[in-house]
Amino acid sequence: MFRKRFRIHTYGTDIPNPFSSFDDLESKYDFQPYICKNLRNSAYEKPTPIQMQAIPIMIHGRDIMAMAPTGSGKTLAYILPILHDLKGPEKMGYRALVISPTRELAHQIYREFKKMSVGKKFKVCMLTKATAATQAQSPHLREKFDILISTPLRLVHAIQEENVELKNVRHLILDEADKLLELGFLEQTDEIFAACSNTKIQKALFSATLPSSVESLASNFMKDPIRVVIGLKNAATETIKQRLVYVGQEEGKLIAVRQLIQEGFKPPVLIFVQSIERAKELFHELIYDSINVDVIHSERTKAQRDSIILNFRQGKIWVLIATELMARGMDFKGVNLVINYDFPQSVQSYIHRIGRTGRAGRTGDAVTYYTKDDAPYLKSIVNVMKESGCEIPDWMLQLKNPSKESKQQLRKKPIERKTINTRSTYDIKKMKHKKYVFIILL
Numbered sequence: 222m223f224r225k226r227f228r229i230h231t232y233g234t235d236i237p238n239p240f241s242s243f244d245d246l247e248s249k250y251d252f253q254p255y256i257c258k259n260l261r262n263s264a265y266e267k268p269t270p271i272q273m274q275a276i277p278i279m280i281h282g283r284d285i286m287a288m289a290p291t292g293s294g295k296t297l298a299y300i301l302p303i304l305h306d307l308k309g310p311e312k313m314g315y316r317a318l319v320i321s322p323t324r325e326l327a328h329q330i331y332r333e334f335k336k337m338s339v340g341k342k343f344k345v346c347m348l349t350k351a352t353a354a355t356q357a358q359s360p361h362l363r364e365k366f367d368i369l370i371s372t373p374l375r376l377v378h379a380i381q382e383e384n385v386e387l388k389n390v391r392h393l394i395l396d397e398a399d400k401l402l403e404l405g406f407l408e409q410t411d412e413i414f415a416a417c418s419n420t421k422i423q424k425a426l427f428s429a430t431l432p433s434s435v436e437s438l439a440s441n442f443m444k445d446p447i448r449v450v451i452g453l454k455n456a457a458t459e460t461i462k463q464r465l466v467y468v469g470q471e472e473g474k475l476i477a478v479r480q481l482i483q484e485g486f487k488p489p490v491l492i493f494v495q496s497i498e499r500a501k502e503l504f505h506e507l508i509y510d511s512i513n514v515d516v517i518h519s520e521r522t523k524a525q526r527d528s529i530i531l532n533f534r535q536g537k538i539w540v541l542i543a544t545e546l547m548a549r550g551m552d553f554k555g556v557n558l559v560i561n562y563d564f565p566q567s568v569q570s571y572i573h574r575i576g577r578t579g580r581a582g583r584t585g586d587a588v589t590y591y592t593k594d595d596a597p598y599l600k601s602i603v604n605v606m607k608e609s610g611c612e613i614p615d616w617m618l619q620l621k622n623p624s625k626e627s628k629q630q631l632r633k634k635p636i637e638r639k640t641i642n643t644r645s646t647y648d649i650k651k652m653k654h655k656k657y658v659f660i661i662l663l
């Protein structure tokens with residue numbers, strides 16, 4: 222009955238019962254008072270459904286595959302049982318390892334660990350070029366750490382250079398697990414698994430989307446895992462108001478964005494495009510529109526990326542143009558609107574992108590622009606919207622589902638789109654001419 226009330230679905234054997242209040246952590250599970258104090262200080266009043274169920278499972282040492290909506294508190298669902306199990310710093314090297322697909326998300330997880338471990342002198346390390354180099358120079362330092370957070374590539378380098386030791390790791394978490402088990406990351410993830418040689422290791426996978434193919438792949442390396450699904454499988458958060466907007470041709474998108482800005486918009490806003498090139502192009506268009514806009518992608522320096530994220534969090538940037546880099550895991554609490562300027566290349570991408578708004582019970586808006594070229598894939602998004610309870614016109618419901626092959630093709634290669642540019646070639650030529658005259662005069 223309790224599970225039904227919170228839409229907690231579980232699959233597996235000997236599943237521990239969920240708990241209902243953070244007080245239970247101290248009274249029933251013997252959590253140390255410092256954890257409960259940190260929870261109170263964070264103003265978290267009650268556990269979210271994924272926390273209610275995943276925490277007891279992890280405390281019992283069971284492997285887990287957990288799927289819960291974006292912004293529903295999955296990070297805390299693995300941080301709390303790890304801190305509880307590790308008890309205190311031990312100077313025996315890394316005992317918990319969290320892998321994240323992006324450096325930005327790894328940093329966010331690091332900050333959450335630090336926040337929740339105030340009062341205990343745990344040594345938490347986020348693996349960067351600098352921290353890896355320090356540990357390479359002073360191997361005795363490695364023993365002082367308890368918890369490691371890293372992206373796959375950085376960690377694989379450190380393993381190959383013998384700069385990290387993972388034999389004592391007993392909690393291995395894959396955050397955004399489906400991404401980490403996709404081609405491109407899979408080889409690195411495999412190498413990390415091989416380096417975690419402790420036979421008593423607990424493996425946990427967390428994501429808002431875990432396609433069945435990933436679940437079956439994961440069951441090969443997990444021991445009698447328990448699957449937890451909150452709400453509907455692979456669905457969007459229900460507090461997000463989703464809209465699909467037809468813009469005709471590519472040019473229509475810029476008109477639509479400018480109209481939105483002119484009508485008055487509530488920042489912060491995130492705009493997703495499909496490539497770095499297009500992110501730059503859109504930035505060069507919007508920068509002249511008297512709004513505080515910036516752009517983030519993997520070609521920007523690490524220092525620039527850090528400063529952009531900070532400024533966006535602090536409200537100094539109103540509109541942030543981003544590539545897929547920002548789509549997963551990033552927790553910007555107040556994002557009011559997500560615009561999919563370019564149609565997402567998969568349902569998973571759609572769910573994660575729009576999940577940057579409507580977090581932790583808040584409401585949010587998501588607008589997805591589509592052109593004639595995107596129309597064949599429209600039904601995939603319509604299906605997600607329908608599952609989330611959005612109102613959808615009949616004609617959209619009657620659309621045909623795209624074939625498996627065409628979906629796979631889109632995942633591999635985005636639709637080719639016209640350059641984002643409203644300035645005429647005549648204007649550009651004129652500007653270039655002016656520049657040369659100016660240089661000659663100088």
Ligand SMILES: Nc1ncnc2c1ncn2[C@@H]1O[C@H](COP(=O)(O)OP(=O)(O)OP(=O)(O)O)[C@@H](O)[C@H]1O
Pocket residue numbers: 264265266267268269272289290291292293294295296297428429549550551552554576580581
């Ligand atoms: N029990 C709670 N009560 C209220 N807020 C919470 C609770 N647990 C976590 N939060 C807050 O909810 C927000 C979203 O949490 P988190 O980033 O862990 O979401 P997530 O489920 O991992 O999302 P995503 O799938 O996008 O990665 C964070 O700001 C976090 O501080």
